[in-house]
Amino acid sequence: MKRFLFVLALSLVAIAPAQASLRIQSWMLANGARVLFVENHSIPILDVSVEFDAGSRRDPEGKAGMADLTNAMLARGLHQAETPLREPAMTEAQISDAFADIAAQRGGGAGIDRAGSTLRTLSSRAERDAAVTLLARILAHPSFPEDFLARDKARTIASIREDETKPESIASKAFWRVLYGEHPYARQETVASVEAITRDDLVAFHRTHYVANRAIIAMIGDITRAEADAVAQQLTMRLPQGDALPAVPPVKLMSAAEERIDHPASQAHVLTGIPALARGDDDYFPLIVGNYVLGGGGFVSRLTHEVREKRGLSYSVYSYFNPLAQPGPFQAGFQTQREQTGEALKVVRDTIATFLRDGPTPKELQAAKDNLIGGFALRIDNNRKILDNVAAIGFYNLPLDYLDTWTANVGKVTIAEIKAAFNRKIALDKMSTVVVGNVK
Numbered sequence: 001m002k003r004f005l006f007v008l009a010l011s012l013v014a015i016a017p018a019q020a021s022l023r024i025q026s027w028m029l030a031n032g033a034r035v036l037f038v039e040n041h042s043i044p045i046l047d048v049s050v051e052f053d054a055g056s057r058r059d060p061e062g063k064a065g066m067a068d069l070t071n072a073m074l075a076r077g078l079h080q081a082e083t084p085l086r087e088p089a090m091t092e093a094q095i096s097d098a099f100a101d102i103a104a105q106r107g108g109g110a111g112i113d114r115a116g117s118t119l120r121t122l123s124s125r126a127e128r129d130a131a132v133t134l135l136a137r138i139l140a141h142p143s144f145p146e147d148f149l150a151r152d153k154a155r156t157i158a159s160i161r162e163d164e165t166k167p168e169s170i171a172s173k174a175f176w177r178v179l180y181g182e183h184p185y186a187r188q189e190t191v192a193s194v195e196a197i198t199r200d201d202l203v204a205f206h207r208t209h210y211v212a213n214r215a216i217i218a219m220i221g222d223i224t225r226a227e228a229d230a231v232a233q234q235l236t237m238r239l240p241q242g243d244a245l246p247a248v249p250p251v252k253l254m255s256a257a258e259e260r261i262d263h264p265a266s267q268a269h270v271l272t273g274i275p276a277l278a279r280g281d282d283d284y285f286p287l288i289v290g291n292y293v294l295g296g297g298g299f300v301s302r303l304t305h306e307v308r309e310k311r312g313l314s315y316s317v318y319s320y321f322n323p324l325a326q327p328g329p330f331q332a333g334f335q336t337q338r339e340q341t342g343e344a345l346k347v348v349r350d351t352i353a354t355f356l357r358d359g360p361t362p363k364e365l366q367a368a369k370d371n372l373i374g375g376f377a378l379r380i381d382n383n384r385k386i387l388d389n390v391a392a393i394g395f396y397n398l399p400l401d402y403l404d405t406w407t408a409n410v411g412k413v414t415i416a417e418i419k420a421a422f423n424r425k426i427a428l429d430k431m432s433t434v435v436v437g438n439v440k
Helices: 002-015 066-072 092-101 125-140 146-163 167-180 191-195 199-209 225-236 284-296 302-309 338-358 362-374 376-380 383-395 406-411 415-425
Strands: 025-028 034-039 045-052 105-110 115-122 216-221 258-261 267-277 317-321 328-337 432-436
Touching: 025 225, 034 225, 034 383, 045 125, 045 225, 045 383, 066 105, 066 115, 066 146, 066 199, 092 125, 105 125, 115 125, 125 225, 146 167, 146 191, 146 199, 167 258, 167 267, 167 328, 167 432, 216 225, 216 383, 267 284, 267 338, 267 415, 284 302, 284 317, 284 338, 284 362, 284 406, 284 415, 302 317, 302 328, 302 338, 328 338, 338 415, 338 432, 362 376, 362 406, 362 415, 376 383, 376 406
Parallel strands: 034 216, 258 432
Antiparallel strands: 025 034, 045 115, 045 216, 105 115, 267 328, 267 432, 317 328
């Protein structure tokens, strides 16, 4: 019956209309954890995210992949807690069964800046308490069993070796390396770096980064403010306090570089870009509106018109900004026949240069605004999407009314603001390029 109710609730989530206004409540726990909560009683579900500054930018030198492996192994097993609760050890299978028995779902992962876990559970008290307690134990007391570490390392290494044969993966890794040099954003998992990781490394990484005073807890669902506070306390009561982390070095703008990597693929894979945009930057809205015109609007973008429609040089061409805690990349990319690589790359560069000089036309600007504003509801049309947005607001310390003011901020962007923002963030003579598949 519980499983049936959960499936029914999930179906309701999929069709629940986005709220016109999302009131995000925020507070700090005594242990330093920050909580963000949206109260929503439309369906009997609670969605939770717990994140930490534990992404790949925190990987130790020579051991890239540590953040991913640590996060992946959180639920491989639990040791018996040395606390008054004396909670018993659990295997991976027992953890999975325990979540299934209460119709709860656990997820998570590690990105570049952040890592953590998510939970979806029925909001009824018994099921909610059981699910939250189990997630709290996973975050605080993973056992990191050696046999599962060997298995997960083998899987990761197999994936790396497979990626080494794919031109798109080769291009992406080279692109980040060329753009970021020695910065942690450039670190990529290799066979050697994963092989070097030990269980003691995972234990130390977890102890350093999965701490109460740096936890960001986001919640949306069918509970009250007081119940949300109790859930947050429950999630972090087992976590230790952590020392201050060393500052991540600033992103340095590298000299423009071009790297060509041979590959037998029939098409060349080309990426060009530059470190450009950090979360919370004042230029964020002019850049995303302008980029819709340049290369983010699919078939209606400038790049598609110039590269695909007018010249037939590529089926797909795009550009986008990837904002991070520190300036993430502006990236333009396409695939083309090997012999057309130089011509297509010149068209892309010329199109970007024209956009930097002139910006969008009034008609293009209005079309971009209409599309972005009209499509905004799809960004928050279910609790999962809202949770993702609220978690990002918490981690990157964005304004609590960020979602409520998003469409207004898009609507007031001007052509002059777009031109100024693009010219502040993008310099053609400093953009680096990676070509995989055509070394000529």
